[in-house]
Amino acid sequence: MRRASQIRQRLAGLGLLGIPLLTYPVLGLPNGVLDGIPVTYLYLFGVWGGLIGLAAWIAERRGG
Amino acid sequence: MSKKILIVDDEPNIVISLEFLMKKEGFEIAVAGDGEEALAKVASFNPDLVLLDVMMPKKSGFEVCEALRADPERAGLLIIMLTAKGRDTEVAKGLAIGADAYVTKPFSTKELVVQVKSMLGVA
Amino acid sequence: MLSGASIAFLATAYLALLFAVARFGDARADAGRSIISANVYALSVAVYCTSWTFYGSVGRAASGGLSFLTIYIGPTLMLLFVGVFIKMIRIAKAQRITSIADFIASRYGKSQLLAGMVTVIAVIGVVPYIALQLKAVAASVDVLMAHSGNSAQIAGLDSTFLIAVVLALFSILFGTRHLDATERHEGMVAAVAFESVVKLIAFIAVGAFVTYGMFGGLTDLFQRADEAGFGRLFALDSGKAGTWTSLVLLSGLAIIFLPRQFQIIVVENVDESHLKRAVWLFPLYLLLINVFVLPLALGGLLSSGGTGINPDTFVLTLELSRGAEALAILAFIGGLSAATGMVIVETIALSTMVCNDLVMPILLRSTANFVEKRNDLSGLLIGIRRAAIALILMLGYAYFRVAGEAYALVGIGLISFAAVAQFAPAMFGGMYWKQGTRAGAVAGLSAGFLVWLYTLLLPSFARSGWIGNGFVEHGLFGIGWLKAQALFGLGGMDEISHCVWWSMLANIGAYVGVSLWSSRDAVEASQAERFVDVFRFAGGTTEARLWRGTASLDAVVELLERFLGVPRARQQLAIYAAARDVDDWRALKVDAAFVQFAEAELAGAIGSASARVMVASVTQEEDLGLDEVLGILDEATQVRAYSRELEAKQRELQEATAELREANERLRELDRMKDDFISTVTHELRTPLTSIRALSEMLHEDPKLELADRKRFLGIIVGEAERLTRLINQILDMAKLESGRAEWTTGEVDLGELARETMDSVGQLFREKGVALASEIRDDGLVVLADRDRLTQVLINLLSNAVKFVPGQSGRVMVRVGREGGAVRVEVADNGPGLTAEECSVIFEKFRQGGNTMTSKPQGTGLGLPISRQIIEYFGGKLWVESHPGEGANFIFTVPLPVPDE
CATH class of the missing domain: 1.20.1730.10 (Sodium/glucose cotransporter)
Structure with a gap:
């Protein structure tokens, strides 16, 4: 019970981190082109993928 | 024929005093300074009784006693344990592993001689 | 290739495949092996x-x-x-x-x-x-x-x-x-x-x-x-x-x-x-x-x-x-x-x-x-x-x-998104806010839905010309601030944001406002409790007390059979009876729990609101009234609070017990150590006493003893008595050092000078055994703040240990004194048999004597090194040994130099 609630809280914390990262004004920051691909595109998918990765790590990790 | 006694102790002065005491009573004496030597001497000297100190290097008196009691050929061998540690648990342990008597240091020479003689059946 | 027929065929084939997958899933579910x-x-x-x-x-x-x-x-x-x-x-x-409508309706009093x-x-x-x-x-x-x-x-x-x-x-x-x-x-x-x-x-x-x-x-x-x-x-x-x-x-x-x-996330979930x-x-x-x-x-x-x-x-x-x-x-x-x-x-x-x-x-x-x-x-x-x-x-x-x-x-699609968003206030409020009422939910939903209708759905009809677009262009009845997509003049937003803003304002405002100004009835109050406190809801007795009335078994069973079908109703009844150790469901008692069960079964089929009406129609339910329901719920809340308090107290107690157990364990360990120490001291004291007693008894009883033996025995007695004295002194010394009651006279000590003096004083010992003693004092003025006599004691102890273990004639002992970092380092190195790694660490324990000679037992007390270490550590230094078997031993101690005054 305690463990489950800790996972929930960590995931919620991740959500609270994700909201500012994926909305304005932070979203207005990335600019320019990297290796021919717009940084905005890389930023959105990068942060998004990062959140998913962290969520998977938090949710699926055993024992810790 | 005199009875044979093996004295085992790592304290040279105690060995000296015991050796003198027992020789004076007419016993044949051999000495050993540690547990391993004691086992070797038992084999070569073939004593009737062993005065065995407990706290010794290499093999403790308890280990020597156990080894001797494990040997069926030496069933008649008498063992008197000597110890400077007078705790009840050690007395009990010594008797449990097959010592015939247990004497606490420092001992009365008179009483020790009486005990040795009575055990060996020489009055 | 892509004729209408082939497209139709492909589509049909694909749909048939989906159908097969569903059949498979259902078959597995029926067999109890959910996929x-x-x-x-x-x-x-x-x-x-x-x-x-x-x-x-x-x-x-x-x-x-x-x-x-x-x-x-x-x-x-x-x-x-x-x-x-x-x-x-x-x-x-x-x-x-069974659905989101059911969820909201159930929360607000079915x-x-x-x-x-x-x-x-x-x-x-x-x-x-x-x-x-x-x-x-x-x-x-x-x-x-x-x-x-x-x-x-x-x-x-x-x-x-x-x-x-x-x-x-x-x-x-x-x-x-x-x-x-x-x-x-x-x-x-x-x-x-x-x-x-x-x-x-x-x-x-x-x-x-x-x-x-x-x-x-x-x-x-x-x-x-x-x-x-x-x-x-x-x-x-x-x-x-x-x-x-x-x-x-x-x-x-x-x-x-x-x-x-x-439906998918909540209703179809089989495992949280x-x-x-x-x-x-x-x-x-x-x-x-x-x-x-x-x-x-x-x-x-x-x-x-x-x-x-x-x-x-x-x-x-x-x-x-x-x-x-x-x-x-x-x-x-x-x-x-x-x-x-x-x-x-x-x-x-x-x-x-x-x-x-x-x-x-x-x-x-x-x-x-x-x-x-x-x-x-x-x-x-x-x-x-x-x-x-x-x-x-x-x-x-x-x-x-x-x-x-x-x-x-x-x-x-976004028009639909904006519509279902209207459920949010009533849903979230219902899950986390007990005061949210049915009237509030009705008001909020109506307000939000009307705003959505006016600002989003109707304009979508207007755009395709099915209705006039006057209300969008000029406002309803030509009133400018009623323009459908710029309400109160709020322009410059896209239509979706505009709708979200106004509909949420209306929805949340009406929900909260009306909730605060309206009251709940008994069913609402108990449902609010069940929803908001779902993780803690006591159920059981509270649940049973929330319904009072009479009903006949036949009427309720008939109701179930009619809505669930006879086989399923009988099956569920049998399961319910089995859970209560009743062999035949016909023997079931019609109590609150049974009515609850029947209502839940019906709710699964026709929704909670209809289920409640149906159950009410076949039972004579007494009206509990709001006060009574709130009373029961308060009591349940209090019981929960008590049990939480009790749990907390129990945890505290467990923690205290664990701490106590640990402290006890430590005490027992200390006790055991003390016991061991006393036993060891006893042994060390009894050993010399044994020789003294045995030899003096023999001297006493046999006056005719030969002179040579007499002399030899008296020599041994004197030696053992000295050993006993030394031992007692050192035990007292150790006890004083350990308890912190030792007396120290601290002054300036030049370690180079001290080394020379000490070597002179023990020179005789070395000469007797033919052991070479040399020194290498590298720096002058190595002055530390310490007790001169105590440091001398340490050095004497190290030197006499060294001379004891080196071989006669070929033995060599070297003393080195020098500065190292902010400390003076003193080494006493010998060419004796050396120590194993294990011996290096145990040698500083009390009564652990070095060397395992058989006949020539070292004449130490086994306390010299522990005492020396205590002394050195008292002055902030360290004492240790570096050695390997066969390569001699090097005892080293350091004493920190005083920090110069700024």
Whole structure:
């Protein structure tokens, strides 16, 4: 019970981190082109993928 | 024929005093300074009784006693344990592993001689 | 190749495959071996991705750039608040919730009014969404047929209508095959998970083909798009910040409140722990299906070159332009899959709501005779649901005809999102705020829905010219501040943000305001308790006390048989009886628990509001009254508070016990150590005493002893007496050092000088044994603050140890004194036998003597080194030994130099 609630809280914390990262004004920051691909595109998918990765790590990790 | 006694102790002065005491009573004496030597001497000297100190290097008196009691050929061998540690648990342990008597240091020479003689059946 | 017949054949074959998957899932469920795993659950949530995603996103990206992503970022973030979902699932299971309408109605006192309202809003709100699917599938058929030179008319009928009919038939076959009317459909979930995989594969295949087959990869695409002037599509425009945020919010709400999402996530959930997988696997799915959206849009724009191709069909037209027909067919199947999945789940969810929350209450009320005449009503329930499915699809088709042409796919979908967002205040309030009342929920929902209707739905009709657009252009009755998409003059926003802002303001304002000014009745109060405190609700006795009345077993059983069908009713009764150790359900006692059970069973079939009415009709329930209910609930709350306090106290007690046990353990350890020490000291004292006593007794008793023996014995006695004295002194010394009662006279000590003096004083000892003693004193003026006598004691101890262990004649001992860092280092090195690593550490323990000589036992006490170490450590230094067997020993100590005054 305690463990489950800790996972929930960590995931919620991740959500609270994700909201500012994926909305304005932070979203207005990335600019320019990297290796021919717009940084905005890389930023959105990068942060998004990062959140998913962290969520998977938090949710699926055993024992810790 | 005199009875044979093996004295085992790592304290040279105690060995000296015991050796003198027992020789004076007419016993044949051999000495050993540690547990391993004691086992070797038992084999070569073939004593009737062993005065065995407990706290010794290499093999403790308890280990020597156990080894001797494990040997069926030496069933008649008498063992008197000597110890400077007078705790009840050690007395009990010594008797449990097959010592015939247990004497606490420092001992009365008179009483020790009486005990040795009575055990060996020489009055 | 792509004739109408072959397309029809392919579509039919695919639908048949889905049907087979569902049959398999149901068969496994019936056999008790559910195939709903965490992965299947997570994939089934991807029913969220409809033809909107499959076709519409590309169209949206072609005009709005990266903003299409908001629809997928919102759900990703929302899912992270997994506690909300778990609570919802917990409540739904406890209350046998069948739909979102049921959820809201049940929370606010099992209100039939609310259930009906939510149903109406959901149906009206979702109809545009269904229209979107029809439009997308129709468009995809048109593209394929136009490509192969066929006309879009099939047998003189509108293809969209035909698609609606096919989907209706398929959904009816799919969702309402069962005659038992329960809330869960495992086969459907399995089929949806399957179609999710299909649409993902199809979309990625097209994306990869276009990006890497038609263009030179992402870099190439982006560069060419930039050159062609489409750069704004992948720039983020801060001016759209408001739209971005409202779309993230809307989609975050839609992921729970769309009827089909609620159905899949909450009602169809078989295991709470599956959410742990869905929380990341579903967002990962969303990410994968979106990676190629922008590249496809750019590719479409670059290839079409302004030929007027609808960007919503780029997913098909791009590969067709290259003649990749097989890929186009795969894409068509993917799109069909996306639309079908959505329509099936949505219509099943909505038809359940329409049946349970709209039609049943009316039937039960108005035509009581008709209902009473039927013995088994489960068939009637299925019939109503089937009709509802057909009706909903026809409404979708009607909306498509009326307003569909004027909007792009995404535009239509967002209208639905804004509608279901209206459920949020009543839902969240109901789950976390006990004071939220039925009146508040009704007011909030009505206000929000009316604003949505006025600012979004009606303008969508107006745009296609079906109704006048005066209220949009000039305001209702020409009043300027009533302009539908600029209420109170709030302009400059896109229509969705405008609607979200005003509808949420009205909705939340009315919900909270009315809740605060209205009161609850007894049923509401107890339901509020059950919802908000679902994790703590005591159930059991409290549950039983909340119902009081009388009922006959026969009446209740008959009710169950009529709605569930006889076999299922008997089966459930048997299970209930078995759980209470009653052999035959006919012997069951009709108490509060039994009525509760019956109501829950009925709720699973006809919704909580209707179930309550039906149960009330066959039982004589005493009205408990609000005060009494609140009293019972307060008591339950208090009991919970007490038990929590008790738990806390118990924990404290356990912790205290553990600490006590530990302290006791430490004490026991100390006691054992002390015991060992005393035993060792006793041994050390008794050993010399033994020789003294034995020899003096012999001297005493035998006056005729020879002179030589006499002398020898007296010598031994004197030596042993000295040993005993030394031992007692050192034990006392050690005790003083350890207890901190030793006396110290601290002064300036020159260690070089001290070393020389000490070596002189022990010189005799070395000369007697023929051991060489040398020194190497490197620095002068090595002055430390210490006790001179104590340091001398240490050095003497080390030197006498050394001389004891080195061999006579060939022995060498070396003393070195020098500065090292901020300390003086003194070494006493010998060429004796050396020490093993183990001996190096134990040698500083009390009564551990070095060397294991057999006959010449060292004449030490075993306390010299421990005492020396205590002394050195007292002055802040260290004493240790470095040695290897056969290489001599090097005893080293350091004493820190005084810190110079600044």
